[in-house]
Amino acid sequence: MSLTFARQDAESIPLHVIPSENLDAIPAEARAWADANGFDGSLGQTLAVPGNDGAIAFALVGYGTAKARARGRFQVSAAARTLPVATYHIAAGLSGLALEETVLGWLLASYSFDRYVAPAKPVARLKAPEGVDAARLEVIAAGEALTRDLINTPTADMGPGDLEAATRNLADQHGAAVNVIAGEDLLTQNFPMIHTVGRAVGPDPHRAPRLIDMTWGDAGPTLTLVGKGVCFDTGGLNIKPGASMGLMKKDMGGSATVLGLAHMIMGLKLPLRLRVLIPAVENSIDGTAFRPQDILTSRKGLTVEINNTDAEGRLVLADALALADETTPDLVISMATLTGAARVAVGPDISPYFTDTPKFAQALENVANDVADPVWRLPFHEPYEAMIEPGIADLDNAPKGGFAGTITAALFLRRFVQSPYMHFDVYGWNPAAAPARPKGGVGMGARAILAALPAMLDL
Incomplete structure (x- = not known):
């Protein structure tokens, strides 16, 4: 798997991107061949055109219609897996943001998760076009690949200790520092809810709950990323049915996403001070598991009534957010696979987010579509605050009724942060293969945040 561009001095085959509305853009010498092979410029359609010697002289890829292009992302990049394996360069048909989306998508289309199987067959490679910041796109693609790898890895190999090891590896790569508080030390250092959620894993210290704290940078505004690191979620004593438990290796998708974003930030050397906090736990079941009505x-000192042990992510995030807030950073961003209600609201392809700061929302709205990373703002709706106040405690972790589950979860988290704050409720999983996004773990929101950070933090 190579998520890099081909060398500029490599021999390459010209690639012409052809919209359905302009088949005249097909080079004249290839029009008869295109007609004979039914090439009509449909989105993602590919055709290799042979020269007189039988070798590929150039290739065509369909750009479809404007309506077709509006219904997806990275469609041209699917050519990486359908063209004959060779090195190509885009000779005509794309420019600006469309060109950048395609070449980033080409890198992402090269991704495969082959830790447990034979390596995937190679795919067609691409030279970076002139005017595209190739080094930047390679860093972004590597961050996305890190996120995908972490989510795709099953919990047997991606428990709390493994997530710590992945964070330390990333820190070593970029010269960052890591501190970890684990096991019973969580109680003595006042992270009671992280400890409570993760304490039922048994005696294996590798599985013990922990707070992972990575810091990087010594100048500029302060950004703290908080990622939910529930490495597996049985649901606790409110145990999930089997069908709902099947994808719970991805319940650490928030932590995987912030680590991928951290790689992008550090690899691009953004002028800021970065902190990444990951409460890493497994929500397991034994005699020490926390109970409904606890x-x-x-x-922070706020009390929380437990009305469902399967609403554990907001508990571990709350302790981490309280820690983040103690240093009053310029921006705190939490990312979590937090609620099924978010998927009902916007499906698996969009990252819903919350913020009270119009500047942050506007910065995201200005760039998300440009970088092909869709987001959608949901409200911190104040009248719903009463839904998370049970009376017997300050907060309720699982309000009854089933209404506005994404909003009430976000309101719960906001109680632990006074600093400027954004929360992303991501899915972290692509349920069906799509161009540049195979079925499996996927980053959501990270590229949009990266593009918006300069405006958010006045970098």
Whole structure:
């Protein structure tokens, strides 16, 4: 798997991108061949055109219609897996943002998760076009690949200790520092809800709950990323049915996404001070598991009534957010695979987010579509605050009724942060293969955040 561009001095085959509305853009010498092979410029359609010697002289890829292009992302990049394996360069048909989306998608289309199987067959490679920041796109693609790898890895090999190891490897790559508080030390250092959620894993210290704290940079505005690191979620004593538990290796998708974003930030050397906090746990079941109707006291001192042990992600995030807030950063961003309600609201392809700061929302709206990373703002709707107040404790982790589950979860988290704050409720999983996004773990929101950070933090 090579998520890099081909060398500029490599021999390459010209690639012409042809919209359905302009088949005249097909080079004259190839029009008869295109007609004979039914090439009509449909989106993602490919055709290799032979020269007199039988070798590929150039290739065509369909750009479809404007309506077809509006219904997806990275469609041209699918050519990486359908063209004959060779090195190509885009000779005509794309420019600006469409060109950048295609070449990034080409890198992402090269991704495969082959840790447990024979390596995937190679795919066609691409030279970076002139005017495209190739080094930047390679860093972004590597960050996305890290996110995908972490989510795709099953919990047997991606428990709390493995997530810590992945963070340390990333820190070593970029000269960052890592501190970890684990096991019973979580109690003595006042992270009671992280400890409570993760304490039922048994005696294996590798599985013990922990707070992973990575820091990088010594100048500029301060950004703290908080990622939900529930490495597996049984649901606890409110155990999930089997069908709902099948994808729970991805419940650490928030932590995987912030680590991928951290790689992008550090690899591009953005002028800021970065902190990444990951509460890493497994929500397991044994005699020490926390129970429905328990009342927990958080790091911030707020009490939480447990009405469903399967609403554990907001508990571990709450302690981490309280820690983040103690240093009053310029921006705190949490990312979590938090609620099924978010998927009902916007499906698996869009990252819903919350913020009270119009500047942050506008910065995201200005760039998300440009970088092919769709987001959608949901409200911190104040009248719903009463839904998370049970009376017997300060907060309820699972309000009854089933309404506005994404919003009430976000309101719960906001209680632990006074600093400027954004929350992303991501899915972290692509349920069906799509161009540049195979079925499996996927980053959501990270590229949009990366593009918006300069405006958010006045970099």
